[in-house]
Amino acid sequence: MKKYCYPIFFLAISFTLFYCKTNKKTVTGQTTAEAIQKQEAPVSKPGLSPFIAPENTIAKMQVEDGFEVKLVASEPLVSSPVAMLFDDKARMWVVEMTGYMPDTIGTGEDIPNGNIVILDDKNHDGVYDDRKVIIDSLVLPRAICLIENGILVAEPTNLWFYEIKNDQAGKRVLVDDKYTEGGNVEHQPNGLLRAMDNWIYNAKSDKRYRKTGNKWEIEHTHFRGQWGICQDNYGRLYYNNNSQNLLGDYFPAGLGASNKNQRGVAGYNEKSVTDNKVFPLHPTPGVNRGYMKDVLDDSLRLNTFTAAAGPVVYRGDLFGKSFDFNAFVPEPSANLIKRNVLDPKGYVVKGKQAYKGKEFLASTDERFRPVSLYNAPDGAMYILDMYRGIIQHKTYLTPYLKDQIGKRNLTQPLSAGRIYKVVPKNTKAKQVTIPEGAGDLVKLLGHANGWVRDRAQQKLIDGKYNQTVPALREAIKQTENPLLAIHALWTLEGLHSLKTEEVLGWLRQPDWTYRMQGLAISPSILTPGSYQQIASAFDGMVNDNDTLAAPYIAFLCKSIEKFDFNVSQNLLTKLITKYPDNRYVADAVISNLQDREEVFQGEITASLNNAEVIFNKQLTRVITAVKSAQNNRDPAMLKKQFPKGELLFTSICQTCHGPDGSGVKSLAPPLNQSEWVTGNKDKLISIVLFGLTGPVKVAGHIYQTPEVSGDMPGIGYDKDMPSEDIAQLLSFIRKSWRNNADVITTDEVTKVRARLTGREKAFTEAELNGI
Template sequence: MSYKSFFLLTIISGLLSYSCKPKTFDEPQISLDKYQIEEGFNIEVVASEPFIEAPVAMDFDNQGRMWVVEMKGYMRNLSGAGDDEPNGTISILEDLDNDGITDHAKVFIDSLVLPRAIAHVYGGLLYAEPPNLWFVNIDNDKPLNKVLVDSLYSEGGNVEHQPNGLMMHIDNWIYNAKSYFRYQRKEGNWIKEPTTFRGQWGISKDNFGRLYYNTNSVQLLGDYMLPNTLIKNKFYKPKTGLNNVLTPDQRVYPLHPTSVNRGYVKGVLDKDSLLINVTSACGPLIYRGNQFPKAFKENAFVCVPEANIVKRNILTFEADKVSGSQAKANVEFLAATEEGFRPVNLNNGPDGNLYIVDMHRGVIQDRAFMTPYMRDALAKKKLDTLIGKGRILKVARNNNSEYKPIDLSGLEIKELVSLLENQNGWLRDRAQQVLIHENDESAISLLKVLLFTSDNEIAQIHALHTLNGLDALKFKDLEKVLTNGSSVKTQCHGLVLSGQFASEDTFASFKNILERLSKENHPEIDLYMLSSLDKWFQVDAKSLFPLIYEVSSRYKEKPLYQEALVSSLGNVETEYLNYIREKELDDYLLNELLNEVIVNRENKKQNSIYTRKKGGTDSRTSGYRIYRNLCATCHGVEGEGVESLAPPLVQSEYISGSSERLALVLLHGLSGPVHVDGKVYDFNITMPGLVNNPDFTDKDVLDVMKYLKSAFAGEWEEMDVEKLKSLRELKPENGSVFTEKELKEIIK
């Protein structure tokens, strides 16, 4: 053998020997000594820097891998400079040695500006990069066939107040927080339609299908009913069943004093400088896994990043109400003394455990709302230097068995159908969507067997909506669901889905079903019966009036039931009101609601979610643009206000009154409570002023004043720059923001 041949053989042998060695990886070791979690649980860092930076949202793919949205450009310094740089990414995290810890990461999409949400749907990835919503197919972990779903997904607005969430729901619609719209793809076409505006950052659901969200000062808000069941009447805006405060107690129990944006305001911190109530609640999650004890089933977890905690609330469900309360008095589920711990989102996992998206950023308050007090506190602690980090934490029970990911893409149809009975909500949800995407006809018979034979009501509901998603649900299927003793909750969903089958041919049978259901006198079935008749009223309204009045009369003193009926009545409100009058029936609340709708219809005044017109006609002015980007995120595009976040500007004395007072509020801010049109608003929120914000000039302030006056008051009292400059120097007593009382003393 020649020397050259021997040399080559030696090299090849060495390479073969090396390739047979087990792979070893450098996995960061991160201490969690500063974290305290509820007894019986443990936390583990399953992903961290250098594999991710500034994560704000995540999702799991069908193989159980984590995909993470990295908002790297957000507040890298106290001035917020550089937030328009295209440095955001969506990355795939991998665990190649199967020890449960991320050891590799690869970028799926890069060069994004402040990306904020993702969802694995329809065999691809939906992602939000304001102002756009995109969908891409996935080919060998690479994006393919990029499609613009919505160019107005986020119509301007501050980064803290833009749509996010992208949660595929059991009804096969994709819902968002901070948005008026929901999305769905049918036969390759994207559909966008109105829905109720919900929350600020993060959205979740329970097993039945109600939606949950929050604002920065209210840890948990939610709907009492399934989505879009109360907004069918375009001329009525529900007041009872949507955007309800589920946790009246907003107390938090941090382990240490933290930097809070308005810590100088009386009542924000206690005598030990500990935060009293939430000021940046986000990322709510209803736990739907199968690894926690029974008492934790459908508990509501909430992120509170400014206090370095994750809260736990126990939910109580009634037919027409949901309420929440602190799980353990005076203590949080998870709390840390590490101020870099910034939980911003929560996820149910394929393994049935809970996952925490920890942005791990020193500065989480956007520059547009940052007070000088906060800026000084952050600088003193050098928190502005805490960048380049990020964590994903897993919460599991002690001694939890090791999880082996299920590859849903490799399962047979019968295996996917069987997963609809699984106790883990993540697996049920994803199995439903894979079945719909696969569109295999062999699933239909299996789904119907599950629907009619399973004693698992949640599995029945999934089967019902999977059939509907496959366009395989028939009226005879609903007849069977509504008459064969299916569970109450399954029947409620059956009623919601029934309208698509409304016709003269099916009317008599459906009316018989309603008559039988009404005799059961079940509050939950009655509620969904009243809310689900809009299409049936179009077939033969008058024959249903006696039955419907009998049902609604059981709940004369309950506004939600009357609103459900008004939602259904559509354009037959006048006929129904005449029916009540002819029978000399006394129903004051319903009469009042019907009269309101009739007047709204005559005046062509629709629920604003159906109009979405520009706030006023002057859409080209600087003032309008500033309003849309800065103010509308809290006060609404049309000045209607946002539930639990900010009062309306329409008919507000702050707009129609003194221009000097309005200027003082815009410049220096305002803390509650405040009175608007005879109603008190006290959201425990302080509106920040623009006086210290270098991005807004005197001209900008005057422009937005002019827009506010012209759009919401109809007149404009001129003010010059010199007057505005003098008002800049008129400081509040506390050196920060005005109170309503103080403004009244200044402006008589």
């Protein structure tokens, strides 16, 4: 039971590789709303969505006034790009997903034809002209991460580490054989962001990774996003799902995910920008539910995000002050890139769209499919464009969209791909290469370009530059350049050279910028000999009414608990007594209480006996959920009874409805104890076959956007999906958790399918109530 979405990895097939020089081309921007309205004729008519040569595509774009777009690579140099990284020489390592959906029925998706390639600008003119295949024969690769002497490669279901020497792939080590466990091709982990805290994070995942010596550590973290993940200058993570502009974390990435009984933690997966409106340059009828009310406006333009893809917080040094702390989000189904302006207030980060009625960059070319955005060594913003017509996976491809694809011949060609960069006009972006010298690397930790700072930190850690520790200690003392100090601090952490007194010094800083990082890095230096000093500092901050630090300290009590349970417990009690109506403190405290929720509730009652305070409400909600889950049915037994149903649930349903059937924030309502699941069989079969458009009432609560996605797709459009498998899926969810409804037979599914032959639209609640 999956929400409808556009995949952020699109179609291409393998092609004959030629090395060629990309033609240079630039486009400058028009900015008025009037200009946006004076665009090309609707592309819904046959023949009006042609394949455009790379040197001509950017002529179809409009970009913010004062900026220009430059083409830096295109086919046949690169094909089907979905992710990339720059290395120390400013070369691009690109992931080519050349096997995704070779046609509208997905024939041959399992063919190993994906690549990891290096693109190089040999003559340093700003256009990439050389291609080198590093790893080939991959099945739908989706993410990479350069680290130490090699590269992480995500190839479902595995995460591999390849040693790289002289641009040659050597020994391969399996890091995680369940990297993409669960989810279909549209809903599997990706990202592999090497964050400021020296851990590697993912979108559509609740795992993080770190290499320590020859060992790979894998830890549980918050489940985040769908396609793409990035960070700001202070290490906070940002991501989205296909219908949400931008989501993010207010607090450090590694905290607050320790209570499996807690559904959602305040300050994580927050709506950084709540406005999801988009402004395409041209009619965009080729979206999967384009026939539905409000999906398109009166001019056939998409109304809101339906395929939000890999975002980036711009951290370069070219765009100017007004672009500091701006987040850009691509929308491939509407051929545009959104600009958002973020505004931090304390630990809360909220933002708004930069414009009304227009976008930072948009194109009238329907095949322009921006899927991921990147900061870069030259300070520009880079765009990966898969350049294709089809962007919907077969599982959710409606007859309406198939018709749109056919009318405009959008299937072919399948071998394209473009990479652009956006720069201010009349500037010459100069690539920064990362040196080998230890002193030079330390200096680069304070560079104005965030990409350069990140890469210098990573190189110092990867190369074990322990000789730089004295210089790093000096860097964290200076206050002229806070970003230099912050990166130096985390570099010391990565070199395992950070001292307790250094962290204590940061905790005493009057400037929140420093205290925030001191709190975030505290778990790294906690030992049996140091925890008392840190706990004492935390206690002093609470006594001094450091409201900003309060939720951080509550999260960090989990790290103290392993050394002294009583000290941790006393801090939690003091915090929640002082801040009972602060939802961030409340959830941070609860994150410490796995399987001790009721005990803590009893202990705190004497000093906090008002049932209406936020903490008591939140804690009671968790306790109720725990008791409910205790009555859940045995999942192992159900898997044995309905093997095909369990497999379908895992691959199609659980990423939106949750493995426990309780629903997922911003995605989908609960299946557990839902009357739609346990009630009328024909209604449930109809929903799964053709989808459901909200709002919908479940257990007395009305679910609608933005609380959940406005539309759940059906799987009946896939004619190859056996009725037996659908019957098993529905029987599985009707028997799972606390549900105990009758099974659904293959004949019952077959009869409903026959009755609904020819249907294209998703159901509404009103329609279903008439069944």
